[in-house]
Amino acid sequence: MAILIVTDNPTLNIGLRTIIIGEFPDITIFEAETLQKTLVLTFGQPVNIVVLDAGVADGKNIALLDTFKKANPQTAVIVYLGDEFEYIYAFARAGITALISRKSDAVEVAEALHRASKRLRFISFDIQQILLSDIAAGPENRRKG
Numbered sequence: 001m002a003i004l005i006v007t008d009n010p011t012l013n014i015g016l017r018t019i020i021i022g023e024f025p026d027i028t029i030f031e032a033e034t035l036q037k038t039l040v041l042t043f044g045q046p047v048n049i050v051v052l053d054a055g056v057a058d059g060k061n062i063a064l065l066d067t068f069k070k071a072n073p074q075t076a077v078i079v080y081l082g083d084e085f086e087y088i089y090a091f092a093r094a095g096i097t098a099l100i101s102r103k104s105d106a107v108e109v110a111e112a113l114h115r116a117s118k119r120l121r122f123i124s125f126d127i128q129q130i131l132l133s134d135i136a137a138g139p140e141n142r143r144k145g
Contacts, residue, residue, distance in 0.1 A: 001024060001026075001027055001028070001048045001049075001117065002027070002028040002029075002030065002045070002046065002047045002048055002049075003020055003024070003027055003028070003029050003030070003047065003048060003049045003050070003051065003113075004029075004030040004031070004032060004038060004041065004042065004047045004049070004050045004051070005017070005020075005029060005030070005031050005032075005050075005051050005053075006031075006032045006033070006034070006035055006037075006038055006050060006051065006052045006053060006056060006059070007031075007033070007051075007053035007055075007056060007080070008033045008034075008053070008055075008056050008057070009053060009055065012053060012080065013031065015106075015109075016051055016109070017029060019106050019109050019110055019113070020113065022110075023110050023113055023114065024113070024117075030042075030045075030047065033056060033057075034056050034057050034058050034059075035052065035056065035058045035059060035061060035064050035065060035068060036058055036064060038050065038068055039064075039067065039068055039071065042068075042071070042072055042075070043071075046074065046075075047072065047075050048074070048075065048076065048117060049075065049076045049077075049078060049097075049113065049116045049117060050068075050072075050075055050076070050077050050078070051078045051080060051113075052065070052077060052078065052079050052080065052096075053080045053082070054079055054080060054081050054082060054084050054087055054091070055080075055082050055084065060084075060087055060090070062090055062091075062093075062094050065077070065091075065094050065096075066094060069094075069095065076097040076098070076116035076117070076119055077096045077097050077098075077116075078096070078097060078098040078099075078100060078112050078113070078116050078122075079091045079096050079098070079099050079100070080100050080101070080104075081099060081100070081101045081102075081127070082101065082102045083101065083102050085101070085127070085130055088127060088130065088131065097115075097116045097119065097120075097121060097122070098112040098115060098116050098121065098122035098123065099122070099123050099124060099127050100112050100122075100124045100127075101124050101126055101127055103124070103125075103126045104124040104126070108124050108125065112124070
């Protein structure tokens with residue numbers, strides 16, 4: 001199995017690598033600093049999971065994400081939102097596999113990875129709470145993201 005981490009944040013990269021290696025000891029990990037670079041990096045190289053940091057320069061470019069997904073339909077995409085919750089709906093509509101945030105602990109990240117490896121959806125607890133609050137607030141008060 002191969003996982004691609006897309007981040008320009010060294011601390012996040014180290015944390016993700018630690019969790020990934022702990023959960024999947026025989027994994028191949030690739031790295032890229034932008035979503036655009038993933039298109040080149042994954043050409044002819046199958047990747048099972050991409051962990052995309054929405055904070056990278058083109059991390060919120062849904063059209064580019066769609067291009068990546070069309071070129072790599074077998075790849076599950078986990079999006080790390082950090083604190084940028086206004087993009088929840090945009091990523092959900094883009095068909096990503098999992099959403100995690102800055103509040104996601106190692107257990108949640110590991111769960112997201114395992115579920116993504118089986119092509120099952122996952123949303124971290126704090127993002128679930130935001131979605132429930134938005135639903136309760138009614139359509140006129142929902143995030144537009």
